[in-house]
Amino acid sequence: MQPEADNLLFDLTLTDEQRMNRETMQRFAAAEMRERAKSADAERTVPSEFYAKSAELGLAVLPVPEALGGAGMARSPVSNALISEDLAHGDMAMALGAISPLALVNTLLDQGSDAQREKYLPQFCTGAFRAATTALLEPRATFDPGQPQTRATRSGDGFCLNGTKCMVPLGRDADLVLVVAELAGEGPAAFLVEGTPAGMQRSSQAHMGLGSAQLATLAFEQVELPPDSLLGGGPFNLRRFVDLSRLGICALAVGTCQAILDYVTGYCNERMAFGEPISHRQSVAFMIADIAIELEGMRLMTWRAAARAEQGLDFHQEAYLAKLFCAEHAMKIGTDGVQLLGGHGFCREHPVEMWYRNLRSVAILDGVASL
Amino acid sequence: MINLELSDKHQETYNNLRMVAEHMMRPYSRKYDREEHSYPKEMEDVAKLLDSGATARASAPGSPRGAVKNGANLLAVSAYEALCWGDVGLMLAMPGRGLGNAAINAVGTPEQIQQHGSSYAAMCITEPGAGSDSANISTTAVLDGEEWVLNGEKIYVTAGGRCDTLVVWATLDKSAGKAAIKSFIVKKGTPGCEVTRLEHKMGIRASDTAAISFSDCRIPRENLLGSAEVAPDAEGRKKAFGGVMQTFDNTRPPVAAMAIGVARAALDLTREMLADEGLTLDFETKPGNSSAVQAEIYRMEAEWQAARLLVQKAAWMADNKQPNSMEASMCKAKAGRMGNEVTLRCVELCQGLGYSEDQLLEKFARDSKIIDIFEGTQQIQQLIVARRLLGKSSSELK
Numbered sequence: 001m002q003p004e005a006d007n008l009l010f011d012l013t014l015t016d017e018q019r020m021n022r023e024t025m026q027r028f029a030a031a032e033m034r035e036r037a038k039s040a041d042a043e044r045t046v047p048s049e050f051y052a053k054s055a056e057l058g059l060a061v062l063p064v065p066e067a068l069g070g071a072g073m074a075r076s077p078v079s080n081a082l083i084s085e086d087l088a089h090g091d092m093a094m095a096l097g098a099i100s101p102l103a104l105v106n107t108l109l110d111q112g113s114d115a116q117r118e119k120y121l122p123q124f125c126t127g128a129f130r131a132a133t134t135a136l137l138e139p140r141a142t143f144d145p146g147q148p149q150t151r152a153t154r155s156g157d158g159f160c161l162n163g164t165k166c167m168v169p170l171g172r173d174a175d176l177v178l179v180v181a182e183l184a185g186e187g188p189a190a191f192l193v194e195g196t197p198a199g200m201q202r203s204s205q206a207h208m209g210l211g212s213a214q215l216a217t218l219a220f221e222q223v224e225l226p227p228d229s230l231l232g233g234g235p236f237n238l239r240r241f242v243d244l245s246r247l248g249i250c251a252l253a254v255g256t257c258q259a260i261l262d263y264v265t266g267y268c269n270e271r272m273a274f275g276e277p278i279s280h281r282q283s284v285a286f287m288i289a290d291i292a293i294e295l296e297g298m299r300l301m302t303w304r305a306a307a308r309a310e311q312g313l314d315f316h317q318e319a320y321l322a323k324l325f326c327a328e329h330a331m332k333i334g335t336d337g338v339q340l341l342g343g344h345g346f347c348r349e350h351p352v353e354m355w356y357r358n359l360r361s362v363a364i365l366d367g368v369a370s371l
Numbered sequence: 372m373i374n375l376e377l378s379d380k381h382q383e384t385y386n387n388l389r390m391v392a393e394h395m396m397r398p399y400s401r402k403y404d405r406e407e408h409s410y411p412k413e414m415e416d417v418a419k420l421l422d423s424g425a426t427a428r429a430s431a432p433g434s435p436r437g438a439v440k441n442g443a444n445l446l447a448v449s450a451y452e453a454l455c456w457g458d459v460g461l462m463l464a465m466p467g468r469g470l471g472n473a474a475i476n477a478v479g480t481p482e483q484i485q486q487h488g489s490s491y492a493a494m495c496i497t498e499p500g501a502g503s504d505s506a507n508i509s510t511t512a513v514l515d516g517e518e519w520v521l522n523g524e525k526i527y528v529t530a531g532g533r534c535d536t537l538v539v540w541a542t543l544d545k546s547a548g549k550a551a552i553k554s555f556i557v558k559k560g561t562p563g564c565e566v567t568r569l570e571h572k573m574g575i576r577a578s579d580t581a582a583i584s585f586s587d588c589r590i591p592r593e594n595l596l597g598s599a600e601v602a603p604d605a606e607g608r609k610k611a612f613g614g615v616m617q618t619f620d621n622t623r624p625p626v627a628a629m630a631i632g633v634a635r636a637a638l639d640l641t642r643e644m645l646a647d648e649g650l651t652l653d654f655e656t657k658p659g660n661s662s663a664v665q666a667e668i669y670r671m672e673a674e675w676q677a678a679r680l681l682v683q684k685a686a687w688m689a690d691n692k693q694p695n696s697m698e699a700s701m702c703k704a705k706a707g708r709m710g711n712e713v714t715l716r717c718v719e720l721c722q723g724l725g726y727s728e729d730q731l732l733e734k735f736a737r738d739s740k741i742i743d744i745f746e747g748t749q750q751i752q753q754l755i756v757a758r759r760l761l762g763k764s765s766s767e768l769k
Contacts, residue, residue, distance in 0.1 A: 008374045010381070010445060010687055015372055078373045144660050239655070261760075269761055280768055285757035286750070292760055293701045297677030300684060304375035304676075311374070318676075320654040325673040363659075 008311070012303075018079055025083055028057060029090025037091035040212035041354050044204070046094055054098040055129035059083060060105045068118060069125035075109055077244065077306040080371040081251040085299075088255025092358045093213040095252055096369060100133040100169045103248060103370040104178055107134060107190070107241060110370075111232045116192065119228075120176065132176040134245070135165035135218055136367020145242045145366040150181040150220065152189055159183075159230065161191060161199075161223040167361075169368055171216025172204050178231065179220070180238065180367060188238035190231040199223040209357030241370060243319040244309065248369025250302040250322045253330040253362045257295045260337040260355055264288055267341060267350075287336050294329040301325050306371060327363035334359035375680060377449065385449045391417060392457025397731075400458045403577035404734055408569050410533060411464050411577050418465045444621065444686035448628035452679075455632030456639075459738040460577030462629070469530045470494035471538035473622070474554060478597045487556050493534040495525035495583060502527075503751045505540070506549040510585060512541040514599075517592045519555060521563070521585040527745075531581025532569050535559050539585070543601060550602045556594040563588030574737030619747065623699040624685040626746040630710030630739060631679045637717040637735040638671060644721050644730075664720060671713045678702070678709040697759040704752035707743030714739045 014022070032053055040046050064070020080102070087095035105124055108117055124130050136145055150163025161181060168177065175195050183189035196202065201219040265288060268279040278284045305318035334356035338345035345352045377385065395417050403411045454462040471492025476484055501507045510523025521541055531537070537557040544551040557564055568582040642652070650664060658666040681702035688695035714736040718725035725732040743749050758768050 008372075008376065009378045010376065010683060011372055011374050012684060012687060013372065018373075142660050144657055146655055265760055276767075279757075279761045279763065282750075282754070282757075282768070285761060285763075285768055286753045288760055289704070289753040289756035292756060293681070293705050294677075296684070296698075296701060297681055297705060300375065300680035301673070301677055303373050304680060307373045307375055313376075317654045321669065321673040321676055324658055324669055325677055328670070328673075363657075 014082070018082055021079065022082055022086055024057065025086035026089065028054075029087050029095075033087065033090025033094050037094060037212065038348070038351060038354065040091070040094060041209075042211065042348075044206065044211040045214065046097060046212050050094065051098065051129040051131070055127065057098075059099060060101045060124040060130065063105060063109055064121045064125055065117075068121040070121065075106060077247060077309040077371040078303065080106070081247060081302055081306045084248055084251035084369060084371070085255035085258070085302075088252040089259050090255075091212065092252050092256040092355070093210040095255065096169045096210065096213040099248065099369055100174070101130050103134050103245065103368060104132040104176065106244065106370050107178055107231070110244070111190070111237060111241070113231075113233045115228065116231065120192070123176075130176070131170050131174040132178075133168055133170045133174040134178040134180075134368055134370060135168040135171070136180045136242070136245070137165060137167045137365070139164055139166040139217065146238065148180050148182055148188070148238075150179065151184060152181040152191065152225075153184045155224060157227040159191065159225045159227075161193075161220045161225055163220055165218045165220075166205065167207070167215045167365065167368075168218055169213045169215060171218055172202050172214055177218065179218070180236065180241070183230075186235065188236045190236040190238075190241070191225055191229045192231060193223075193225065193229065197223050197225070208360055209354065210361055239316065242366055243305075243316055245367050245370040246319045246323040247302060247306050247309070248371045249362055249365045250298065250305075250326040251371070252369060253326040253359065254295065254299045254302055256355055256359055257291070257298065257330055257333045260333055260352060261288070261291050261295055263350075263352060264291070264337055264340045284340065287340060291333050291336055295333065298322075298326045298329055309371070323362075330359045330362045375683070377445075377683075381446055381449050384446065385453050388450055388453035389456060391420065392454050395420070396454070396457030396461045399461060399577075400731055400734065401728070403461065403464075405576075407571060407576040408532075408579060411461055414461055414465045417461075418467060421465075442690040444624065444689040445683060447625050448631075448682050448686045451625045451628035452632040452635070452682075455629040456636045457632075458577065459629055459633050459742070460575035463529060463575055463578035464533075466533070467491045469534055470622070471534065471536060474538045474596065475536075475556065478554075482593070483556065483596065487536055490536040491530070491534045492536040492538055492556075493528050493530040493581075495528050495531070495537050495539040497527040498524060499526055503748060506552065508540055508542060508552065509545060510539065510541040511545070512543055512553065512555060512595075514592065515589070518589045519592060519595060521555065521557065521588040521590065524567075524582065524584045526582045527570070528581045528583055529578060529745075531583050532566055532579040537564070537583065538596065543599070547601050550607065553599065554596040555590060556596060557585075557588065557590050561588055561590060573740055574734070575741055620694075620696050620699045621689060623703040623746055623752075624682050624689070624695075626742065627678070627682045627685075627703040627706035630706040630742040631675070631682055633735050633739045633742070634675050634678075634710045634713040637714040637732055637739075638668075638675060640730065640732055640735075641717040641721055641725075642668065644724060667716065667720065671716060674709045675713060678706040681705050697756055700747070700752040700755040703747060704749055704756065707749050707752070710739040711736075711743050 062071045062073045063075040066072035152159045152161050177193045179191045179193050199221045200223050203217050205217045207215055268284055269277050271278050301322035305315045305322045308315035308318055337352040338356050341352055344350050399413050469492045471494045475487050496505055498508050512519045512521050539555045539557050542551045563586045565584050566581050567584050570580040658669055685695050685698040685702040688698055718732050718736050724730050
């Protein structure tokens with residue numbers, strides 16, 4: 001992160017590095033994601049070579065210090081938001097899976113102890129895909145990320161974990177999972193769970209959307225964890241973690257909505273009715289204008305909060321409002337995307353029905369995709 | 372490098388103007404809302420203060436690192452926002468700051484600027500039969516010897532009653548369409564030019580809105596702004612009118628900023644009243660787990676911030692010489708509807724207090740309505756955005 005810079009100017013110019021990175025991500029999203037998204041969603045699995053190829057992008061390597069085998073780049077929430085947006089333009093669910101290891105790396109860098117960084121970060125710098133993820137959500141109505149009911153108690157030198165996490169991306173396969181819990185009498189805590197210890201159960205769970213994110217439910221019953229599993233060796237800044245993850249989800253929503261805007265623009269210019277393209281009708285054209293307007297609002301709010309995080313400014317309120325705005329308008333944009341295609345929008349031949357289902361998750365997801 | 376915070380200097384200007392708005396405008400808000408058509412002389416002091424630069428660098432680019440980035444446009448939207456937090460109607464009633472002044476200074480010859488630039492100039496575009504369709508105006512200008520003779524009727528002239536100069540859009544030849552539309556400087560008091568009516572309005576009552584008729588009104592030949600030539604071909608005509616319309620790219624973000632200011636005023640007052648009733652906001656609990664009123668405030672704050680960022684982006688693009696026609700319309704559409712929605716909802720949330728003239732919430736709502744109408748309605752902005760996105764001409768997407 002950058003130290004707080006004084007008197008920065010309002011600026012929407014990307015750095016050269018960000019511009020180049022965006023091109024790479026956009027190429028990857030177009031070539032490796034968009035075409036495969038539909039079948040991956042239907043089969044609720046991702047072609048095995050996809051994650052290997054995503055690892056070649058080096059996403060998780062970039063912010064890892066050189067001494068630990070990484071590229072030693074300054075961790076940039078803005079750059080991470082751009083990565084998430086561009087990958088989601090290919091497919092939101094596959095993007096969520098691909099950036100889950102990055103989310104864990106970011107959280108380790110942000111709140112891990114030196115020993116934990118030294119132990120885990122080199123594992124992300126081998127060139128192979130390291131399936132790792134973060135788990136916060138719990139399966140109950142009115143769940144709130146600030147109040148997890150998964151409980152940990154101190155047990156000897158280590159900890160004992162009880163509770164259930166849901167909607168965990170890559171949850172079936174990830175052999176490193178950061179689990180957020182309430183440490184009895186001490187407040188929020190996060191635990192690095194390796195492999196599948198006794199008492200931990202993984203079950204794939206089908207959802208309305210995000211089929212290819214391989215969401216799973218993880219149940220913990222009297223799971224004994226070693227002393228060094230406690231992230232940072234002490235209290236967990238849950239609020240900050242939630243805020244950074246909200247920005248990641250916002251960025252995924254922005255990329256998906258951009259895909260919708262691009263798609264309906266082309267479709268409505270080609271689709272003929274009453275002797276001319278339906279885009280010649282204000283009732284159609286104004287819906288598209290509104291998609292573009294609200295989408296730009298989503299993007300700017302996400303960028304603003306991410307830039308504040310990057311500068312070391314307080315960004316809690318901005319992240320909260322960005323998430324709220326993105327959740328509401330992403331759903332509307334998804335709905336309008338389907339409506340603009342009419343009956344075709346309802347059929348799975350076109351991707352908008354999948355985007356619609358995926359975007360319903362924006363309001364619900366928390367604790368994943370941390371920037 | 373991406374940064375969406377105002378620079379320290381712009382923030383300081385904004386803060387200073389908010390003080391001006393609070394202490395020199397708000398105390399007169401209700402008075403001039405009730406006394407429609409009476410002149411808010413107190414705004415002369417505010418105008419003087421702004422001109423002196425003691426509180427605002429609003430007249431000059433205030434960029435700490437060169438004049439291009441973060442120049443006049445971003446500063447202007449901050450200034451409009453701050454002053455309209457005070458009062459939209461009073462801001463519009465400040466003498467010497469009419470849209471006509473902007474037009475004279477933008478396209479006038481050095482002589483015209485010298486002679487008329489510092490007068491109080493209003494803009495006459497809209498007619499009873501032509502509003503958004505400004506290419507279809509029917510006020511005529513005919514050259515007779517060394518004088519132009521104007522005939523026609525103009526309405527919705529902001530400051531038309533109080534100004535001393537008018538900039539009038541008229542056509543030299545209606546059959547030549549857009550390209551024949553020119554603007555003319557008319558001194559008030561010229562025979563044949565008459566203020567026929569002052570409108571009684573829903574809001575911005577401190578600002579006078581006039582109907583003005585021109586009946587064989589003769590003005591000197593040199594009072595035509597810009598060139599008298601009518602382009603001979605279709606391409607040239609399109610370009611000529613495009614130049615006229617381009618001025619809206621610069622004026623729409625500041626007008627959108629007016630909605631940002633008045634919506635902020637409504638939100639601030641509403642949050643104050645709700646806090647008095649014990650409402651707390653943690654910006655943490657998910658909206659669905661919050662009370663309905665908390666969730667509503669969160670939602671409005673989010674809408675407000677999105678609209679504000681769209682306005683700032685459009686202004687930033689203008690400062691950086693990037694074409695911003697679509698973004699100017701996007702921000703105007705978003706800010707206009709957000710301003711209406713937020714101010715009206717605030718009235719409802721505060722119930723009897725919101726609806727009462729004891730407080731200003733009901734006035735904020737009435738004042739905000741016009742912002743979604745003038746300088747291009749919501750629907751005109753959507754049309755402009757849609758045409759750009761879809762690559763359509765005005766004959767294809769009507």
